[in-house]
Each structure stands twice: as structure tokens, then as C-alpha cells.
Amino acid sequence: MASLEELQKRLFRKKDTFQEREQEPTLSPAPMGGPRSWGSGEDPELERQRQQQRARRLMRYALFATVALGTIALVGAAIFFIFLRERASVTREHIFLLIEGPSQITVGEEVVFDVRFRNNNNIPLESVDIIFEYPEGAMPVFGASPRSGPFRERVSVGRLLPNEERHESFRGYLFGNKGDTLIARSTLEYRPQNSSARFGKDVSFEVVVTRSPVGVAIAMPRDAVGGQEVEITVDYVSTTESSLADVSLDVLYPSGFTFVSAEPIPSKDTNLWRLGNVPPGGEGHIRIHGTIDGNAEESKFFTARVGLLDEATNVWSGYGQAIGSLVMRDALLAVSVDIDESIKDGVVPGHHVTFRINWRNNLPVSARNVVLEANLSGVAIDYARVRSQTGSYDSANKRVVWTASQIPEFRFVEPGAAGTVEIEVPVLAQLPIHTLADKNFVVRLDAALYTNTVPEGFVGVETTGKTTASVNVITQFGFVSRGLYRSGVFQNTGPLPPHVAQETTYTVSWSLTSSANDMEGVSARASLPANVRWKNMTSPAGEQVSYDPDTREVVWDAGFVVAGTGYAKPAREVSFQVGLAPGVSDVGRAPVLVSPATAAGTDTFTGFRMEQTSATVTTRLSNDSQVNTNEYEVVQ
Structure with missing residues (x-):
């Protein structure tokens, strides 16, 4: 036991060693003798390896045979498929x-x-x-x-x-x-x-x-200056030995060309002539006059076509065509007109148009005693109030003239000299509309710059410059919303003045007017308050009036309103009936029957979108002359 206790002490003692255990103990295996297999002197491991090799060879032979047979089958199937496809497919x-x-x-x-x-x-x-x-x-x-x-x-x-x-x-x-x-x-x-x-x-x-059975030719000047009147001649001749029936001829004009006249007169519009039957060798001539405008060096193309026109489908079957062109040139005495962008597309009646006329001498020599003349036209112009600070206004002939008396520089205009003058042209507030034909009013100015003294070296050469400018007049679009009780198309019921908790019916009348131009896509709409009921009564029956109970909106789809409505013919009107059952909070007040109504549409002549909003319709029926003022407000 003492040795055991000593050993324990040594185990927990620092820096103590056990030299007697520095080598690891080893164990030697016991020798074994005797044979390794029973009944044979061969090694069983070698026999097992031989059997595995034989099995692997058999598997390889089977795999090769399977692949070969599969390949043969696939090739055969492909050949058979191709054969069938060639026999049974469509290409x-x-x-x-x-x-x-x-x-x-x-x-x-x-x-x-x-x-x-x-x-x-x-x-x-x-x-x-x-x-x-x-x-x-x-x-x-x-x-x-x-x-x-x-x-x-x-x-x-x-x-x-x-x-x-x-x-x-x-x-x-x-x-x-x-x-x-x-x-x-x-x-x-x-x-x-x-x-x-x-x-x-x-x-x-x-x-x-x-x-082509018909020969066509077109002739015109080789060039022109802005505002110049030109003549276009179209000749046609039949080259067949038989008659041609129902033949038509038309001319396609370029932008900037304004038709003035033609001989013979067109059969339709300004560019279609129905020639009828053209005999073998038959021929004809058409002469067209018009003015041309455009930018300098701009080419203008005219196309004359002869053939058969199906006017129902507007399909053209051409026998032949000819194309002619001219080139725009700067006039030797050039003139142009500018208009404010704000009114370029249309002017409101009662307003005015300011034309700025620009002039320039493009001659290589001086021009003497130059005259600038501006002629006004259009029944919408208030000729009594035309003004020009520098020009001389001839109201009898509706023209303004500038000479050397007004512009001293015109006495002797140097090459390249230029300037600008202005004319203020007022438009009548009340347009002269007496019949439905009084429509599409235009304010037009024709300007010319010329000299009666031929510039040196330009004898026989046209030096005059001309131009035209115009502004369309916008229609006066009107819309009125009125409330009625004893007047109007419906027989209304209920107390007047209106009483609390008792329903009184009213007539709401809408009317549309358009002075100078046709209006399209016109509609009017308004909404009903919560205490106002739609009575499902409208007049006249042909008007498209609808009510949406979800939005409480009333819509009048008026569509097309002709020019002169409310002027040369009665205003376009529609009426509908509503019912009001006022509450206690309405006592002493004039409740709303219909919200402010808005009418809108497009002016077909100027392209302007027009819109008018009416006042709110209440029980204050000032438009019904048969209702007294003490019948407006709600009573208990």
C-alpha cells in the first residue's frame, strides 16, 4: 500500500518523471501454422478474381450485342419512316x-x-x-x-x-x-x-x-412669286380606236394654291370634271386660274388624272396622268404679312386683327415711287373703325395705301431696303347673320408692292409682289340654363312657394346657340342635389337626354348644331322635369335645383374647342314671368 500511496503522490507532484516507463510496451502476435484452405492446395482469393473477370467479359459481350441490335433497329425504323413519309406526306x-x-x-x-x-x-x-x-x-x-x-x-x-x-x-x-x-x-x-x-x-x-388610251399634258409657268395668279392648262386626247365611256378628269392642287376660276366650270368642287363619253381621237382642254403662295425655292406640284371614278367609293381607276411643277421665287418687290399667333387660327367677334405688312426691294437697282396697297374684304369687318398710323385709308374702296407721301423712303428705295407697316382691322361684335347661308366669316387682306416706274434694266419683267392673309372668325357659342314653373312645356305640381316636406316639381330648360359656324360634338351636363328627384320627363322626344342615378348627372347629347341657330333660326332647346322636397334647413332660402351646367363642342370652321357654363338654377325663378318674387323661398 505504501508503494501505491507513494505513486499517487508522485502523480500530483510537479516536475516528477517516470523514467521506468519511457518505452511503450509491445505485444508480439502468436505464430500460427497450418493450411489456408480445405481440401486444395490453391489460393481461394485467386479463384475468386478469375470468376469476376469471366463475369465482366460476359457483361461486355451482352452490352455490345444490345447496342448493335438497337442500332440496326433504329436504322431500319428511320428508313421505314422516310419511306412512309415520302409515300404519305404533302409538301x-x-x-x-x-x-x-x-x-x-x-x-x-x-x-x-x-x-x-x-x-x-x-x-x-x-x-x-x-x-x-x-x-x-x-x-x-x-x-x-x-x-x-x-x-x-x-x-x-x-x-x-x-x-x-x-x-x-x-x-x-x-x-x-x-x-x-x-x-x-x-x-x-x-x-x-x-x-x-x-x-x-x-x-x-x-x-x-x-x-395609255388617253394622253394627258399639263402646262404652267416655270416659276411664280407669292400671291401671283397663275394659269394651268390641261390637255387630253384619246388614242384608242373605240369610245371611252364615263371618263372623268381631276387635278390635284398643291398646298398654297387657291382656286379662282376654270373653263369649263368643274362638275364637282373645284377640281373634278366629268368628261362623259370620249370618242376615238376626242380631245379637250381645261384652263384653271388661281393664286399660289409658298416659300422661296419651294416646288409646287400639280397632278392631272384621267380615268374612271367611282364616286360612291371614291376609288379612282386611271387611264393616265401628267405632273407639272413650278418653283416659288421671291418677288423683286417682295411683300409678306404676319399675324399674331394668338389669333392666327381665329378671331372672336368684337376683337380686332393686326396685320403686319413687310416689304423689301430685291432688285439689284433702286426702285422709284413705290406703292404699297392693302385691300380688305369680308362682311365681318367693321370698316368704320379700320386704323393705320402711317397709311391712307380709303373707306369707300376698303383699302389702305402707302406712297412716298406717307413713307418718304418709297420715293427712292435702295436695293435691299426693307420695312414694316401695320393695319388694325376690327371685327363686328354682332355679325350680319340673316339667313342660314350667312356663315364661315373671314377677315382677308390682299397686299401688293409695285412701282409704275419701270426699274432700269427690267423692261417687260414682272416686279410686283403680292400676298394674301386671312383670319377666320370664331362662332359665338351660347348656352343658357333656366328654371320654370308656370311657363315651359310641362304642367308642374306642388305648392308655390315650396313647403317643407312637400314636393314641388319644376321645369329646367337648356338652350344652345351658334352664330357664325357649325358646331359638332356638342353636349351639356349638370348634376342634381341630393334632395332633388329626377322625374323622367324630357322634351322634345327626339333629343338625347339621359340621367345617371349613381352620379346624379344629367347629360344632353346635342351632337351637331348648325350655324345661325339662335340667330337665323330658333335656338336649340331641351327641357326636363325635377322635383324638390325641401327640408327644415331650407326655410327662408331658395334651394338649388340644378348645379351650374357646362356645354362644350368644336367649331368646325376654326377648329376651336368652345365651352360655356351657365349659372346655378334655384327656386328663384327670375326667368318665369308668371312666378312672383314671394314664391321663390321655402316656407314652413
Whole structure:
């Protein structure tokens, strides 16, 4: 025990060592003898490895055999599938489609297109249709032209057997300009046998227009200055050996051109002439006069067309056309007019238009005794109040003139000299409207800068500069909302003055007026207070008046209001009935029947959006002369 106690002390003693245990004890395995297997002298581990190698070889042989057989099967299936597809599928490449027709035509000639098609597939095509689209501008031989879109025909063929070939013919009149290439198109639509899907194949064909049955020529000056009057001459001649029926001629004008007159007079508007039947070799002439405006060096193009016009659809089938042009030049004595942007698109009656006239000498030499003249026109002008600080106003001839007496510089105007003068033109507050034809008023100014002394070196050369400026007059749009009881179209009921908790009905009348111009898209709307009931009574029956109980809004869709309404003809009116059951809080007051109503619409002549708001309608019926003032306010 002593040794054990000593050992414990040494275990807890610092820096004590156990040298007798510095080497680890080792154990030696006991030797074993005897054979490693029973009944054989071979190693069993070697035998096991040989068996595993044989199993792996067998698995490789099986895998190779499986892959080989699978490859053979896939190749066979692919060959079989390709064979079946070649035998049973339909491809576009095996459908023959062709358009046959003339390669060149004369305008207006009847043309026959032959569409040939063949099924080179091994199975039938079902529900076969041939769609033929004529060249643009073509007309049918029979029936009417389409109102819109291309001219097409569809023919149902039905079933098309393998190797079966057919054809369909299509006839039409072709139109275009000489040198045009017209394109016809055809589509074969089909459904393969035992399939619900539809497919198509397309083909096109080109035709060149080589000749026109009517020759057209247009002549005009090569250039012009702003405001200059020009003459355009259109000549036409038939080049066919047969008559042409229902022929029309029109001229498309460029921007800045103002038509003045024509000989013969146009059949419609200012640019359409119905020539009727034109015999072989028949010819004619049209002379058009008008003024042209534009910027310097701007080209202006005029197009004259001869052909057939379907006025119902406005579709034009042309026999031929001609295009002429002129170039705008600065006048040698140039003049232009500016207008304030605020009134450029329209002026309100009772206001005025200020025209600023700019002049300039573009001659390389001086101009002597120059005159600037401005002529006013338009019945809406208050000619008695026209003013110009520097010009001399001739009220009898409605013109303002500036000479060397008013502008000393005009006595001898140097090259490049320029200046500006002004005219203030007032518009009548009350326009002269007596009939429905009194509408679309315009304030117009025609200015000219000229000299009666021919500048040196410019004998026979037109030096005068001209220009025109105008402002449209905006309509006077009016809207009134009135409350009535004993007047108006309805028989109202209930006490007057209104009593608490008792319903009194009232008539609300709305009226619209438009002085100078037509109005479109006109509507009026207002809302009813919570204590006012809609009585579902409106007049006249033809007016579109509606009430929305959710928003409590009353809407009058007036639509189009003609110029002169309320002036040359009675105002446009509508009436509806409402009921008021006042409360105790309304005693001694005039309750609201309808909120302020707003009417709006568009002036068709100036494009201005117009809007008017009326006053609130209350039981204070000042517009009903049969109601006394002591009947306005609510009593107990």
C-alpha cells in the first residue's frame, strides 16, 4: 500500500518523471501454422478474381450485342419512316402553281389571267381553293368594285387527286400609268388528306403598262412669286380606236394654291370634271386660274388624272396622268404679312386683327415711287373703325395705301431696303347673320408692292409682289340654363312657394346657340342635389337626354348644331322635369335645383374647342314671368 500511496503522490507532484516507463510496451502476435484452405492446395482469393473477370467479359459481350441490335433497329425504323413519309406526306414543293397572262397591256384593257395548278404529291389534297388578287386599281368585268381593300376572287376547287392538273381563269380591267409594273398574285389553299390543318402556296405575276388610251399634258409657268395668279392648262386626247365611256378628269392642287376660276366650270368642287363619253381621237382642254403662295425655292406640284371614278367609293381607276411643277421665287418687290399667333387660327367677334405688312426691294437697282396697297374684304369687318398710323385709308374702296407721301423712303428705295407697316382691322361684335347661308366669316387682306416706274434694266419683267392673309372668325357659342314653373312645356305640381316636406316639381330648360359656324360634338351636363328627384320627363322626344342615378348627372347629347341657330333660326332647346322636397334647413332660402351646367363642342370652321357654363338654377325663378318674387323661398 505504501508503494501505491507513494505513486499517487508522485502523480500530483510537479516536475516528477517516470523514467521506468519511457518505452511503450509491445505485444508480439502468436505464430500460427497450418493450411489456408480445405481440401486444395490453391489460393481461394485467386479463384475468386478469375470468376469476376469471366463475369465482366460476359457483361461486355451482352452490352455490345444490345447496342448493335438497337442500332440496326433504329436504322431500319428511320428508313421505314422516310419511306412512309415520302409515300404519305404533302409538301409545297410538290404542288405546281403558275399564273399565265400578257406581259404588256394598254391601260383599261380587259385581261385574262389563267392560273394552272397540279398536285404532284402521292396523296389527295382536300378543300382546295384558288384565291386570285388582281393588280392594284383593277376593276371587275362583272359586278361592282370592292368598297375597300384589294380586288380578290376565290374559287372553290374541292378535291385534287395525285398528279391531277387543273386551271382557273380570271378576267378584269387593269389600270395604271404608262411604265408602271402591275403585280397579280394567286394563292392555292389546301388541306392534306386525313388532316385538319390548312396550308397554302403563293405565286405572283408581273404586267407592264406600255400604253395609255388617253394622253394627258399639263402646262404652267416655270416659276411664280407669292400671291401671283397663275394659269394651268390641261390637255387630253384619246388614242384608242373605240369610245371611252364615263371618263372623268381631276387635278390635284398643291398646298398654297387657291382656286379662282376654270373653263369649263368643274362638275364637282373645284377640281373634278366629268368628261362623259370620249370618242376615238376626242380631245379637250381645261384652263384653271388661281393664286399660289409658298416659300422661296419651294416646288409646287400639280397632278392631272384621267380615268374612271367611282364616286360612291371614291376609288379612282386611271387611264393616265401628267405632273407639272413650278418653283416659288421671291418677288423683286417682295411683300409678306404676319399675324399674331394668338389669333392666327381665329378671331372672336368684337376683337380686332393686326396685320403686319413687310416689304423689301430685291432688285439689284433702286426702285422709284413705290406703292404699297392693302385691300380688305369680308362682311365681318367693321370698316368704320379700320386704323393705320402711317397709311391712307380709303373707306369707300376698303383699302389702305402707302406712297412716298406717307413713307418718304418709297420715293427712292435702295436695293435691299426693307420695312414694316401695320393695319388694325376690327371685327363686328354682332355679325350680319340673316339667313342660314350667312356663315364661315373671314377677315382677308390682299397686299401688293409695285412701282409704275419701270426699274432700269427690267423692261417687260414682272416686279410686283403680292400676298394674301386671312383670319377666320370664331362662332359665338351660347348656352343658357333656366328654371320654370308656370311657363315651359310641362304642367308642374306642388305648392308655390315650396313647403317643407312637400314636393314641388319644376321645369329646367337648356338652350344652345351658334352664330357664325357649325358646331359638332356638342353636349351639356349638370348634376342634381341630393334632395332633388329626377322625374323622367324630357322634351322634345327626339333629343338625347339621359340621367345617371349613381352620379346624379344629367347629360344632353346635342351632337351637331348648325350655324345661325339662335340667330337665323330658333335656338336649340331641351327641357326636363325635377322635383324638390325641401327640408327644415331650407326655410327662408331658395334651394338649388340644378348645379351650374357646362356645354362644350368644336367649331368646325376654326377648329376651336368652345365651352360655356351657365349659372346655378334655384327656386328663384327670375326667368318665369308668371312666378312672383314671394314664391321663390321655402316656407314652413
